[in-house]
Amino acid sequence: MIFDEHHRKLILGSHLGELKVYDLQSGIMTLELEEHNSADGEVSFIGYGGEDHTIITCGWDKVIKVHMDEQNINGAHKLVKRARPECHKKDIICGAYAHHLGLIATGS
Numbered sequence: 001m002i003f004d005e006h007h008r009k010l011i012l013g014s015h016l017g018e019l020k021v022y023d024l025q026s027g028i029m030t031l032e033l034e035e036h037n038s039a040d041g042e043v044s045f046i047g048y049g050g051e052d053h054t055i056i057t058c059g060w061d062k063v064i065k066v067h068m069d070e071q072n073i074n075g076a077h078k079l080v081k082r083a084r085p086e087c088h089k090k091d092i093i094c095g096a097y098a099h100h101l102g103l104i105a106t107g108s
Helices: none
Strands: 009-013 019-023 029-033 043-048 054-059 064-068 080-084 094-098 103-107
Touching (some): 019 054, 043 094
Antiparallel strands (some): 043 054, 064 080, 094 103
């Protein structure tokens, strides 16, 4: 789990690969992001992209995804900006994101 830069949103990932964004003031789920593989996609890292309004996620399915933290005009909730499959030979178990450098680091 992680908060956005203003601590108004809570982003949660589950052991089934589900990703949900909640409004902290109301407690209402505002977004449901494209999930990782439910069979082996436990979310192991979530990072928030700050001014870019992106959410970076990694899972045990060896995939790194960059999601948009906003709905598009059509109301689609599952907008993935980029997805990089098979980044590691084994499960991704940790990660870090440096917004000011634009770098994502992962470990397996």
